[in-house]
Amino acid sequence: MAEPQQELDQAQQAHQTLQEVSDALDSGRFVHVRRQLQDMEPEDIAHLLEASPRKSRDVLWQLTDPEDYGEILDELNEDVKDALVSQMPPEKLVEATEGMDTDDLAYVLRSLPDDVSKEILGQMDIADRHRVETALAYPEDTAGGIMNTDVTTIRGDVELDVVLRYLRMKGELPDVTDALYVIDEDSRLIGHLSLTTLITTQPDIQVCDVMDDADEAIPVDASDSDVASLFERRDWVSAPVVDENQHLVGRITIDDVVDIIREDAEHSMMSLAGMDDDEDTFAPVFQSTKRRSVWLGANVLAALAAASVSNMFEATLEQMAAIAVLMTIVPSMGGVAGNQTVALVIRGLALGHIGDSNKKELLLKEAAIGFLNGLVWACIIGGIVVVWKDDWLLGGIISAAMLTNLIVAGIAGVTIPIFLKKMNIDPALAGGMALTTITDVIGLSVFLGLATIFI
């Protein structure tokens, strides 16, 4: 009973470790920390590094056993990895990358300066180097970029007993192997034999009689998001990757797909707030300032656009300060309502739920929701204004502006992300800002325009 408890406490109480380690670092008990690190799994050390402020992180990295470097680097967030790798001398890096999986090594090499990665490749034996170079030849965000080349292949015309004897001779199988791939004499993939079939079937049966067809193979140039959605829908654990001639070139395993799924989902959240999803929680101040500044710059333009609208109505504002007091309410409600729609549409686009066949229905639905919520809040806000400012006209004007702006917000919330996607601009990155600009400008124009006409 003690052991599983301990296992889970490690996840829940990673912060206790973190606290202990940082206390030990503060008091200079480096030997103690080194011993603690030796008892930890590489993935837990990666987590500890990500959760550590930069100064402690560098000390921790020094105290970590270099033999674990490869596995730890593989688990780290991109920005954290880059920072650590950039400080390591090339010969240490060569040492660290020994024994990494080809896909993981290719992933690390991509982020290194060319001369360093060449040096590392130069130190590898020819077979390994060839494998890594094959992986590097494919773009990072394709099936080829995330696949592993350690496939176990068998022939279709042998009995299962022969396969079992072959595997016992081999003595081990790559991690996350749930199937063996069946190829013909030209190395073309013709099917796969799952391990469960292998062990539940009589040994005198031929492979080709119990194997599954090769129609699950992933083309090497498929995008990583498509691969992730296939894995998710088909509940796969691993899948073979083939080139255009149906030659088996590698396989993709669920552990790498899980990373893609999490990154894709995080990307939407971080992008909507104008953040890079690779951003390290403890990134250096100047680096973060520079990155975030770009987004703030875009917002300055949006804010100035809104200010220019109010500027056109300066005379009205001068006449009646109550209008200035109330003018922020309509844009604010429009922005919030519109961003609800934007979030729904961005998720729908990411999941592949929205396309030409149903975007009209979606638009009508969101416009209707905007109309209904517009009615509700027009009445409430209008009522508040009538009571607060004792001015029926002003209450009517703000109600009309609210209703208009919430309908606009619903329509813009659907059309902006779909339009951006069509223009090949990331809707998560630009959608929220574009929406807010429109609801600000329309909200202010309608409210101040009506006020100018009627007051």
Added chain:
Amino acid sequence: MAEPQQELDQAQQAHQTLQEVSDALDSGRFVHVRRQLQDMEPEDIAHLLEASPRKSRDVLWQLTDPEDYGEILDELNEDVKDALVSQMPPEKLVEATEGMDTDDLAYVLRSLPDDVSKEILGQMDIADRHRVETALAYPEDTAGGIMNTDVTTIRGDVELDVVLRYLRMKGELPDVTDALYVIDEDSRLIGHLSLTTLITTQPDIQVCDVMDDADEAIPVDASDSDVASLFERRDWVSAPVVDENQHLVGRITIDDVVDIIREDAEHSMMSLAGMDDDEDTFAPVFQSTKRRSVWLGANVLAALAAASVSNMFEATLEQMAAIAVLMTIVPSMGGVAGNQTVALVIRGLALGHIGDSNKKELLLKEAAIGFLNGLVWACIIGGIVVVWKDDWLLGGIISAAMLTNLIVAGIAGVTIPIFLKKMNIDPALAGGMALTTITDVIGLSVFLGLATIFI
């Protein structure tokens, strides 16, 4: 070559199917649609249903083979599932749920009215009913709630050859089986034998000599997020679940964990925008209006708080309309900068990177970024205002307000989510709104306050 292409096209061009199906529905070619549905995998039908407007969805459901209902229901988004299930008569539901996995069936039963789920349970044979009732006894968001009870167990004191003969007799293994669980005479979990070990080891060796220890077992009351983070870090495909006496009660497989990972990540994005992550893209208008209204109501309070601040400075606003024109810029920049920090902190909290040991560093870092970006944008906006309004004093005032508000945004962006989490309020749900209220109120107060004092 044709086959894998076809497979991937299915993912990329789900919309072509959708378009075809909706065309066929429009022209009343129901037989054609029924035939198309028969050729599709249950998970693809689920995707099609989610991507269909409500009217077509109901027709599609009628045209689907009831034998696939169970598997399809299991793949559907919660809101879509609830809507379809609520229309089905209980006897159809009983039929539909035949042959579902226990964990999936328990998941569906939870969302049904009590009398319907009792009727379904009553129709099952005793062994199955007992299994489902066991699963239902655990809360939905715990290991017990997501586990499957179809475990394959073996004893430790037998030779691998005996295990292989036993498995061949059994003839099949549950989906996503990558290990057999080894139990002692009291059904206590003592270890697991991976299939890869089973097939690469000589058959005359005993199970207990090659099995892995039981320290990977998950306590049945562990939270689903902890389970997901363990799977993600350890690259597991499946893991055993034990009760407090170390008795094996079930196992969790990666396909269910992938759903949790996606839902958790989506939850942050949707919540930040004030949306429920179960929301169906094509939800009924009234249901969506009501749900979103709550969030808009919260924003009304925030907008009124900001308006009350400007109201206190009505005299100043009356005196100089330029102040009203410019007063939206400072809150807008503060809101955007603060929400960048909020997104970073919410992700950090979700990943377990932020705790007592490092929150001070994080606060200092974000305050420093706020200070630096505040300086940059204070100069730029101040400059623009000086040129635009030809007023040095006004430029100075907006600069000072901008700098203050961006520092406040950095500090509030860190403290609000951490505080909410401590209060057991979901930081993703309330964090952005609370932050915006603070940056609006502070931004307006400082800008209008300084203007009142100096102009």
